[in-house]
Amino acid sequence: MSKKISTLTSWLFITPSLLIIGTFLLYPLVSSIYLSFTNYNFVYSNKPEFTGFENFKNLFSDSYFIIALRNTFYYTLVFFPLIILFSFLLALLLNSKTKGTGFFQSTILLPIVVPLSLAGVMFTWILAKDFGILNYLLDNILKLPQLTHFWLAEKETALNSLVAVGLWKYVGFCVILFLSGLKSIPGDIYESAKVDGANPLQRLIYITIPNLRSSFLLVAIWSIIQAIKVYDQVVVMTKGGPGDSTLVLYLYAWKNAFVYFDMGYAQTIALFIGALAFIISVIFNLVLKPERK
Amino acid sequence: MFKKYMIILLVIGLLGISMTALAVEKKELKITAEAWYFNKYPLEKAAELFIKDHPEVTFIWSKAGDFEVAPLMLAWSRDNYIADIAIVATPSEAVSFQAKGLLVDFEDVLKGEYAKDKWLKGFLDDCTIDGKVYAIPTDAEIMTLVARKDYATEAGLTDENGNIIPPRTLNDFYNYLKKLTIKDESGKTVRYGMDVNWSNEYMIYTYFSGIQALRGTIYDEDNNLDFSSKEALELLSFWQRGVKEGLISTSSLVDHSGPRNSMKSGLAAVMWEDHARVIEIGTVVGQDKLQIVPIPDALTNGTVSYCMSLMIPKTAQNEELAKAFVLEQLNADWFAHYLMDNWGKLLGMKRQVESRTDIPIWKTVSEILEKTVSLPHMVDHARLVDIVTTEIQNMLKLEQTPEETLAGIRQKSSKLNLIN
Numbered sequence: 001m002s003k004k005i006s007t008l009t010s011w012l013f014i015t016p017s018l019l020i021i022g023t024f025l026l027y028p029l030v031s032s033i034y035l036s037f038t039n040y041n042f043v044y045s046n047k048p049e050f051t052g053f054e055n056f057k058n059l060f061s062d063s064y065f066i067i068a069l070r071n072t073f074y075y076t077l078v079f080f081p082l083i084i085l086f087s088f089l090l091a092l093l094l095n096s097k098t099k100g101t102g103f104f105q106s107t108i109l110l111p112i113v114v115p116l117s118l119a120g121v122m123f124t125w126i127l128a129k130d131f132g133i134l135n136y137l138l139d140n141i142l143k144l145p146q147l148t149h150f151w152l153a154e155k156e157t158a159l160n161s162l163v164a165v166g167l168w169k170y171v172g173f174c175v176i177l178f179l180s181g182l183k184s185i186p187g188d189i190y191e192s193a194k195v196d197g198a199n200p201l202q203r204l205i206y207i208t209i210p211n212l213r214s215s216f217l218l219v220a221i222w223s224i225i226q227a228i229k230v231y232d233q234v235v236v237m238t239k240g241g242p243g244d245s246t247l248v249l250y251l252y253a254w255k256n257a258f259v260y261f262d263m264g265y266a267q268t269i270a271l272f273i274g275a276l277a278f279i280i281s282v283i284f285n286l287v288l289k290p291e292r293k
Numbered sequence: 294m295f296k297k298y299m300i301i302l303l304v305i306g307l308l309g310i311s312m313t314a315l316a317v318e319k320k321e322l323k324i325t326a327e328a329w330y331f332n333k334y335p336l337e338k339a340a341e342l343f344i345k346d347h348p349e350v351t352f353i354w355s356k357a358g359d360f361e362v363a364p365l366m367l368a369w370s371r372d373n374y375i376a377d378i379a380i381v382a383t384p385s386e387a388v389s390f391q392a393k394g395l396l397v398d399f400e401d402v403l404k405g406e407y408a409k410d411k412w413l414k415g416f417l418d419d420c421t422i423d424g425k426v427y428a429i430p431t432d433a434e435i436m437t438l439v440a441r442k443d444y445a446t447e448a449g450l451t452d453e454n455g456n457i458i459p460p461r462t463l464n465d466f467y468n469y470l471k472k473l474t475i476k477d478e479s480g481k482t483v484r485y486g487m488d489v490n491w492s493n494e495y496m497i498y499t500y501f502s503g504i505q506a507l508r509g510t511i512y513d514e515d516n517n518l519d520f521s522s523k524e525a526l527e528l529l530s531f532w533q534r535g536v537k538e539g540l541i542s543t544s545s546l547v548d549h550s551g552p553r554n555s556m557k558s559g560l561a562a563v564m565w566e567d568h569a570r571v572i573e574i575g576t577v578v579g580q581d582k583l584q585i586v587p588i589p590d591a592l593t594n595g596t597v598s599y600c601m602s603l604m605i606p607k608t609a610q611n612e613e614l615a616k617a618f619v620l621e622q623l624n625a626d627w628f629a630h631y632l633m634d635n636w637g638k639l640l641g642m643k644r645q646v647e648s649r650t651d652i653p654i655w656k657t658v659s660e661i662l663e664k665t666v667s668l669p670h671m672v673d674h675a676r677l678v679d680i681v682t683t684e685i686q687n688m689l690k691l692e693q694t695p696e697e698t699l700a701g702i703r704q705k706s707s708k709l710n711l712i713n
Contacts, residue, residue, distance in 0.1 A: 042363065043389045044672060063705070064683075129544065130560055145479070153546040155690055239493055242546035243687035258363055259675045261389070 035267040042261035055268035065269065067244045068252040071159060075248065076227035078163045083223045084216070086167060087174030092208075094175065095182045109172040116169055120236030123165050127151040127237075152238055158245045165233045170226060174219045181215030182208070217288040221281045228277050249273050320611050322618060325355035326380035335631055339622035346621070350614060362386050369395040369606045377605065377615040380431065384419045384602045387428040388670045397605040398425040402616045407624075415598040416641040419667035428602030429619050430641035432632070434567035435598045435658065435665050436502030438586040439574065444484075444562040445584075448472035456653075460589050463507070463531045470540040473562040485542040488561035489532065491689060492549035496682040497668065499565060502588060502597040503528040505666060509594035518669075518677075518711060520702045529688060529695035536689050546686055567599075568658050569637030585657040595664025600641070673709035680705045 036055055038048035059065050090108060094101050111119070126133050129150040139145045151161045185208065193203050209216075231250040234240060240247040240255075249269060257266035324336065331354060340352040355376055368375050370393060381387070390396050403409050403426060409417060416430035445457045450469055452458055460466035470486030477483050490499055501511045507524040519525055535541035542561055544551025553570050555561035557577040563586070564570060571583050588596060603623060605615045622628060629645035632638040633655070639646060646662065649655040671677060681702055688698040 043366070043392050124548065128548075130555075130558075145481075150543065150547075153543055153690075155692065238547060241493065241682070241686055242543075242690055243692070244683045245690075247683075255675075255679070258361065259679075260673070261363075 032267045035264050036271050038264040040264040042263050055265050068247045068249045071247055072249045075230055079166055079227040080223050083167055083174055084219055087171050088178055091175045091178035091182055108175055111169050112172045116232035117236050119169055120233040124237050127161055153242050155245045162233050177219050178215050181212045185211045220284050224280050225277050320349050321351050321353055322611055322614055323353040323376040324378045325357055325376035328356040330380055331356055343618050343622045362389050369608055372608055374608050377609040377611050379604045381602055381604055384428050385674045387602050387604055388422055391422050391427050395606055396427045397607055397612055398427050400425055407620050412641045413643055413662055415665040415667045416600050419600055420602055428604045430600040431603050433600035433639040434569050436498050436596050437568045438563055438565055438588055439571045440563040440584050440586045441582055442584050443582050444473055457584050457586050459586050462589050463527055466589055474540045482539040485561045486540040487563040488542040488544055488552035488555040489565040490545045490552050492545045493682045494549045497678045498597050498599055505597050506588040506591040506594050520699050526695055529698055533688055533695055543689055571654055572637030585654050587661055591661050596661055598665045598667055671711045676709055677706055
């Protein structure tokens with residue numbers, strides 16, 4: 001009897017959470033999967049019309065989808081290694097007991113609290129061709145006018161500028177993840193290694209990096225997902241332009257849903273993004289999974 | 294005695310009921326618009342003046358963030374009352390709402406002094422869907438050139454009165470830009486001849502304003518939107534050449550405010566955008582330094598216009614009062630002249646512009662307005678805007694030729710539904 005009461009009590013406690021998850025997670029998910037198999041224009045259709053796999057077939061013959069996919073891949077391929085490299089190096093520096101690390105730690109973590117949309121507006125002005133601080137520094141202070149660009153309007157620099165903004169925003173968070181990993185490595189391992197004659201580089205390669213496997217996995221998966229769903233700075237800074245230079249998957253899905261009102265196709269793109277993120281996470285988990293001790 | 298008292302009570306009761314019935318019922322008018330609209334325009338003054346003639350009315354102001362079609366559509370589809378009057382971005386959104394039968398038409402009130410022939414055709418056409426007017430134009434603009442007279446005088450492009458001689462052809466215009474552009478010793482442009490609004494918000498209007506001016510129509514021989522004529526090719530070639538030679542700025546590829554910022558800071562001598570900017574820029578550089586110049590041949594062929602729209606949803610609680618407010622105050626001459634003097638914007642009525650033709654800016658605008666057209670309503674309007682913007686911006690980045698650009702637009706738009 002008491003076991004039944006205990007079971008009932010457990011169910012009573014988790015029911016509100018299940019209701020919330022069901023309402024705000026499961027129902028929208030099932031609904032969006034269903035819509036991806038339909039043709040449904042929010043304005044001109046009365047109800048969704050089931051079309052099977054038509055939307056999925058159209059994906060790969062849609063030139064703008066291919067461009068968005070290519071741009072998103074490029075963004076990910078540049079963003080992912082750079083954020084791991086910068087955040088790891090910064091974490092190593094901040095982990096040292098040098099004077100002033102507290103101040104630098106605060107500075108590096110500050111971008112986390114700035115909304116990316118606000119940062120996008122700020123960087124739009126910094127990167128402006130005629131009024132921007134960056135071009136002013138390069139031209140008038142460093143006397144390097146050949147390096148000035150119309151950063152957000154040139155094909156070669158627009159997407160890279162968005163990567164730079166993403167790095168500025170998220171490197172602090174990744175530094176925290178690496179720092180917590182670094183602080184969990186016992187100090188006596190390093191002492192023993194020093195006694196055995198290991199130099200700093202050897203300690204880094206043979207002690208630090210292997211012991212940060214979990215942190216690398218976490219940062220890798222998180223940063224890949226952030227890169228695949230890049231959106232805020234694109235909308236604020238370039239809106240996918242100039243031309244289609246910075247059109248990315250998330251923005252294209254949003255446009256199909258809320259500008260073209262093609263809900264069915266928008267859901268198809270959204271599902272594709274979700275599936276892509278899931279597959280990449282699984283691959284990374286398999287490759288970088290920490291060994292069981 | 295008892296009967297007497299009963300009769301007296303009955304009479305008093307009946308009197309009370311009839312007084313209550315006769316008493317004026319207070320009615321609320323709720324107006325919703327994006328917050329900037331309330332800051333810019335004297336809506337409260339309009340309300341005060343309306344209340345003098347309609348003392349039973351009180352107003353509620355609902356300031357929205359960024360208006361998007363979907364939330365309003367959802368609310369109105371479910372018979373939710375949001376407002377009696379909604380001031381929304383473009384009439385193409387009215388098309389979306391009316392596709393679901395969500396709007397009230399103005400046919401019954403467009404009579405007498407508000408008859409359709411009293412309105413500027415381009416603006417009213419923009420608000421007409423299937424032959425009925427479902428929105429009233431507001432905040433209306435035409436695409437034209439705004440130019441610096443002082444720079445033009447330096448370049449020898451003005452007459453004896455100091456007025457800019459309008460360029461007659463694109464070749465003329467190109468030569469103007471060469472004279473207006475200033476470059477430093479290294480060849481870097483320090484002042485552009487022109488800045489053109491090629492942003493996503495403006496591109497389709499900028500492109501078709503050029504087509505209308507050059508051809509007198511935005512359609513080709515097959516009655517499709519023109520992406521194939523020799524004038525279309527000439528226009529794109531002119532733009533690309535101007536960018537390549539450093540005569541035309543590309544600031545708007547990133548920022549739709551780029552051209553007006555260039556004009557305010559003296560970085561450009563001419564701007565190809567909406568006429569209203571002449572007032573905004575004038576507050577910075579001085580109104581006497583600016584002139585509205587027609588796009589080559591626009592005086593003969595007109596240009597393209599666009600506007601915002603005042604809509605009344607079917608869920609409005611006071612439809613008749615809403616219509617009365619829209620016409621009596623939001624289209625009053627004082628309101629129109631306030632918009633013109635302070636922001637350069639137009640309302641839809643002919644008399645409001647005609648009464649100001651003693652001012653050179655409005656004289657030129659009035660002349661161009663006669664042949665000005667609006668874009669047709671299209672189901673896939675938004676997709677077409679993106680295609681045209683993407684292809685022309687790619688051309689301006691020198692990634693493709695004008696011929697490839699037009700071919701790309703034709704190919705990508707071939708599957709779109711471009712009829713209303």
